[in-house]
Amino acid sequence: MSTRTRFTIGISIIITTVAFLIFTAVDQTRMYMVTVSEYLEADQAFAESTVRVAGRVAPGSIEWDQQKLRLNFTLDDMEQDQSIEVSYEGILPDMFAEDRDVVVEGPYAGAQAFEADTIITSCPSKYEPEQTGHE
Amino acid sequence: MITLGTLALWLALVASVYAVAASVYGVLRGRADFVASGERGAWTAMASVVVATGVMVHALVTSDFSIRYVAGYSSTTLPLRYRISALWGGMEGSLLFWAFVLVLLSSLVLWQNRNRNRALMPWVTATLMTITTFFVLMLVFLTPPFATLPFAPTEGTDLNPLLQNYWMSIHPPALYLGYVSWAVPFAFAMAALASGRLDDLWIRTTRRWVLAAWFFLSMGNLLGARWAYEVLGWGGYWAWDPVENAAFMPWLTGTAYLHSVMIQERKDMLKVWNMVLIIMTFLLTIFGTFLTRSGVISSVHSFTESGLGPWFMGFLILCMAVSVSLLLYRLDRLRPRHELDSLISRESSFLFNNLVLVGIAFATLWGTIFPVLSEWVRGVKITVGPPFFNAVNAPLAITLLFLMGVGPVIAWRRASLANLKRNFLGPGLAGLGAGLVALLAGLHSLSAVLVVSMAVFVLFTMTAEFYHGTAARSRISGGAWPSALLDLVTRNQRRYGGYIVHLGVVLMFLGVTMSSVYRVEEIHTVDRGQEFQIGDYTLKYSNMETSSDDHMDRLIATLQVSRGGEVIDELKPEKRFYRKPEQPATEVAFRSTLKEDLYVILGNLGDNETATFQAYVNPLVAWLWTGGIVLALGTLVCVLPLSTRREQEVPVRTARGRSA
Numbered sequence: 055m056s057t058r059t060r061f062t063i064g065i066s067i068i069i070t071t072v073a074f075l076i077f078t079a080v081d082q083t084r085m086y087m088v089t090v091s092e093y094l095e096a097d098q099a100f101a102e103s104t105v106r107v108a109g110r111v112a113p114g115s116i117e118w119d120q121q122k123l124r125l126n127f128t129l130d131d132m133e134q135d136q137s138i139e140v141s142y143e144g145i146l147p148d149m150f151a152e153d154r155d156v157v158v159e160g161p162y163a164g165a166q167a168f169e170a171d172t173i174i175t176s177c178p179s180k181y182e183p184e185q186t187g188h189e
Numbered sequence: 190m191i192t193l194g195t196l197a198l199w200l201a202l203v204a205s206v207y208a209v210a211a212s213v214y215g216v217l218r219g220r221a222d223f224v225a226s227g228e229r230g231a232w233t234a235m236a237s238v239v240v241a242t243g244v245m246v247h248a249l250v251t252s253d254f255s256i257r258y259v260a261g262y263s264s265t266t267l268p269l270r271y272r273i274s275a276l277w278g279g280m281e282g283s284l285l286f287w288a289f290v291l292v293l294l295s296s297l298v299l300w301q302n303r304n305r306n307r308a309l310m311p312w313v314t315a316t317l318m319t320i321t322t323f324f325v326l327m328l329v330f331l332t333p334p335f336a337t338l339p340f341a342p343t344e345g346t347d348l349n350p351l352l353q354n355y356w357m358s359i360h361p362p363a364l365y366l367g368y369v370s371w372a373v374p375f376a377f378a379m380a381a382l383a384s385g386r387l388d389d390l391w392i393r394t395t396r397r398w399v400l401a402a403w404f405f406l407s408m409g410n411l412l413g414a415r416w417a418y419e420v421l422g423w424g425g426y427w428a429w430d431p432v433e434n435a436a437f438m439p440w441l442t443g444t445a446y447l448h449s450v451m452i453q454e455r456k457d458m459l460k461v462w463n464m465v466l467i468i469m470t471f472l473l474t475i476f477g478t479f480l481t482r483s484g485v486i487s488s489v490h491s492f493t494e495s496g497l498g499p500w501f502m503g504f505l506i507l508c509m510a511v512s513v514s515l516l517l518y519r520l521d522r523l524r525p526r527h528e529l530d531s532l533i534s535r536e537s538s539f540l541f542n543n544l545v546l547v548g549i550a551f552a553t554l555w556g557t558i559f560p561v562l563s564e565w566v567r568g569v570k571i572t573v574g575p576p577f578f579n580a581v582n583a584p585l586a587i588t589l590l591f592l593m594g595v596g597p598v599i600a601w602r603r604a605s606l607a608n609l610k611r612n613f614l615g616p617g618l619a620g621l622g623a624g625l626v627a628l629l630a631g632l633h634s635l636s637a638v639l640v641v642s643m644a645v646f647v648l649f650t651m652t653a654e655f656y657h658g659t660a661a662r663s664r665i666s667g668g669a670w671p672s673a674l675l676d677l678v679t680r681n682q683r684r685y686g687g688y689i690v691h692l693g694v695v696l697m698f699l700g701v702t703m704s705s706v707y708r709v710e711e712i713h714t715v716d717r718g719q720e721f722q723i724g725d726y727t728l729k730y731s732n733m734e735t736s737s738d739d740h741m742d743r744l745i746a747t748l749q750v751s752r753g754g755e756v757i758d759e760l761k762p763e764k765r766f767y768r769k770p771e772q773p774a775t776e777v778a779f780r781s782t783l784k785e786d787l788y789v790i791l792g793n794l795g796d797n798e799t800a801t802f803q804a805y806v807n808p809l810v811a812w813l814w815t816g817g818i819v820l821a822l823g824t825l826v827c828v829l830p831l832s833t834r835r836e837q838e839v840p841v842r843t844a845r846g847r848s849a
Contacts, residue, residue: 060532065544072548072585076555079580080573087560087570106572120795121714145712145792145803148773159574 090131100162149175194244201237208318216311235292242289255341264345281334288324312380356416364409370402375471382515422775424805435477441550531603594647620646689823696816703809724806762791
C-alpha cells in the first residue's frame with residue numbers, strides 16, 4: 055500500500071468519525087424550538103423529544119412554594135390565545151416575573167402539564183441591555 | 190465634540206477607501222508614489238478612528254447624555270472604570286472599539302514594516318484598510334455611535350449590571366485583541382498570494398503576530414469563562430453559548446495554523462493548507478463578531494432588527510470570495526516539493542492534530558448554526574445544547590490530548606521502531622498505569638479515566654524532553670542543572686515555551702474534565718441558624734444583612750463553612766437589586782482550593798429570612814485557571830526576547846528553491 059493511500063485512509067477515517075459523531079449527537083440531543091401554539095398543534099410529532107417552548111408568563115398565574123422549591127405557572131402564547139401549564143423544580147431565576155418572555159425546556163408532555171428542566175429568562179445576548187423603555 | 194466624532198468617522202471612511210484604491214493601483218502599475226500616498230491615506234484613516242474613539246471615551250467619562258449611546262450605557266453614578274468599559278458594553282461602542290483595535294494594530298504593522306517587506310506592504314495595507322472600511326462603513330451608516338437624543342436626559346440608563354465587573358473590564362479588550370490580531374497574518378497571507386511572494390517570508394514576518402493573536406484569543410476565552418463563573422452564577426464557566434462558541438472556533442483553527450505553520454517552516458509542506466487555515470481563522474473572527482452582534486442564533490428576530498446581519502454576511506462572502514480566488518489563482522505555485530513519507534512521523538502527527546482541531550471547530554460551528562440550518566432545510570427550528578457539544582467534542586479532545594504527547598517527540602519523516610520505543614515506552618506505560626490507578630481509585634467515567642491516562646502520558650513525554658535536553662546541556666557546558674535548564678529554554682524558546690503551553694493545556698484538560706464529570710449540586714431552603722450539607726462541608730446560614738447605596742440595594746447572607754466539625758471559612762453570597770435598570774442580580778460566593786471549589790448562590794428569599802441556597806462542589810476548577818496562567822507564561826517564553834545568543838534554527842528542508 056503506498057503512503058498516499060495510507061494517508062487517504064487515515065484522513066478519511068478522521069472525517070468519517072467526526073461526521074458520525076455529529077450525526078449521532080444531533081440525533082440524541084436535538085431539541086425542537088416552538089411557540090406555545092406550535093407546541094399544542096404538534097400533537098404527537100414531538101413525542102419522546104425534548105422541546106423548548108417560548109411564551110410569556112401569564113399575569114397572576116405564578117405559584118411558588120419556597121420550601122418545596124416548586125414553581126407552577128401558565129405560559130401564554132405571545133400572539134394567540136393559547137396557553138400551557140408549566141411546572142418546575144429549582145431556584146427561581148433572577149429575571150423570572152409576570153409578563154416576561156421566557157423559554158421553558160423539558161420533555162414533550164402532550165396535553166399534560168409541562169415539566170420544565172430549565173427556564174431561560176432574559177435574552178442570552180450579553181450586549182443588549184434590558185429594555186427600559188426610555189426611547 | 191459630537192460633530193468632531195462624526196466628522197472623524199467620515200474622514201476615516203474616505204481615507205480608508207482611498208488607501209485601498211491607491212495601494213492596489215500603485216502596486217499594480219508599479220507606481221511608488223501611489224503606494225506611498227495609499228500608506229498616508231491609511232495613516233489618516235487610522236488617526237481618524239483614534240480621534241473618534243477618543244471623543245466617545247471623553248463623552249462617556251464626562252457623561253454627555255445628549256449622545257444616545259452614552260445615555261443608554263452609562264450614568265453619573267457609574268464608577269470611572271466602568272464608564273470606560275461602557276465603550277464595549279453596547280453595539281455601537283463595541284464596533285467602534287473593534288475598529289479602534291484594528292487601526293492600532295494596523296499602525297503597528299505599517300510602522301514595523303516602513304522599510305521592510307516592501308513587496309508585500311501595499312497589499313497588506315490594502316487588506317487591513319478594506320477591513321477598516323467595512324467597520325467604519327457600519328459606524329457611519331448603520332450604527333452611528335454619535336447619534337444624539339432630541340433632549341439630553343439628566344441621567345443615563347447605566348451599564349448592564351452583569352457587565353459591571355472587574356472581569357468585564359479586561360475580558361472584552363483581550364478578546365478583541367485576539368480577534369483582531371488575526372487580521373494581520375491574514376493580511377500578509379493575502380499579500381503573499383497577491384504579490385506572488387509565496388516563500389515563507391510572510392510566515393516569518395507574522396510569526397510573533399500569530400503568537401500574540403493566539404495569546405490574546407486564549408486569554409479572551411479564559412477571562413470570559415472566569416467572568417461566567419464569577420458573575421453569571423450558574424455554577425459553571427462554559428455553556429456552549431453561541432457567543433462563547435464564536436470565540437472558541439477561531440481559537441481552534443488558529444491553534445491548528447500555529448502548529449502546521451511549523452511544518453511549512455521546517456519542511457516546506459502544507460502550504461495550501463496553511464493558507465486555508467489562516468483564511469478560515471480570519472473568517473471565523475468576523476463570523477464571531479457577527480454572531481455576538483446580530484443575535485442571529487439566539488433569536489432570529491434580531492437578525493433583521495439590527496440590520497447588521499446582511500452587511501456582515503456580505504462582507505464575509507466578499508472576504509471568502511476574494512481569498513479563495515487568490516488561493517486558486519496561485520494554487521499551482523503552492524504545490525509542495527515534498528510528499529509525506531510515513532504515517533508514523535512528526536509531519537503526520539501534526540497533520541492529524543490539525544484535522545482533529547478543525548473537526549472540533551466544524552462540529553462546534555455545526556451545532557452553533559444548527560437552528561438556522563434546520564429551519565432553512567426542514568422548516569422546523571431545532572437546536573442542540575451543551576450535551577451535543579460535549580458528546581461530539583469529548584472524544585475528539587481526548588484524541589487531541591493523545592497527539593499532544595506524540596507530536597513533539599516523534600521523529601521527523603519516518604519514526605523507526607527504536608525511536609518509538611525510546612520515546613514512548615516509558616510515558617506509555619506511565620499513562621496506562623495512571624489510567625489503572627484512576628480506575629481502581631473509583632473514577633467511573635470513561636472519559637475521566639482516559640483524560641487522566643493521556644495527561645500522565647503527555648506529562649511524561651514532556652518531562653523526558655526537559656530532562657534529556659537539560660542533561661545534554663549540562664554535559665556540554667559543564668554547568669549546574671538549574672542553569673543548564675535555563676540555558677536550554679532560552680536557546681530554544683519556541684520549543685520549550687511550547688512545552689510549557691502544553692503543560693498548561695494538560696492542567697486545563699484535567700480541570701475541565703473533573704469539574705464537569707464530578708460536579709455535585711444541592712439546593713436547600715433553610716431558616717436563619719439552620720445548616721445543610723454538601724459533600725463533606727457543613728454550611729450554617731448564620732446571618733442576613735442589608736446594605737444600600739445610590740447604585741443598588743444588597744442582601745448579603747453569611748454562611749459558616751465547616752468541615753469535620755471545624756469552622757474553616759465564611760461565605761457571603763449576595764442578591765443585588767440594581768436601580769438602573771431595575772434588575773436583580775446574583776453575586777456568588779465561593780471558596781477555591783486546588784482540590785475543589787465550594788460555590789454558593791443565594792437563591793430566593795422567603796418570609797422571616799428563610800433563604801434558598803444553591804451550592805456546588807466543583808472539583809479541580811482551580812486547575813483550569815492555573816492551566817491558563819501556565820499557558821500564558823509558556824506563550825511569553827515563546828515570544829519574549831530572553832536571549833541574544835539564541836541558536837540558529839537549522840532548517841531541515843532540502844533544496845529551498847527561490848520562488849517569485
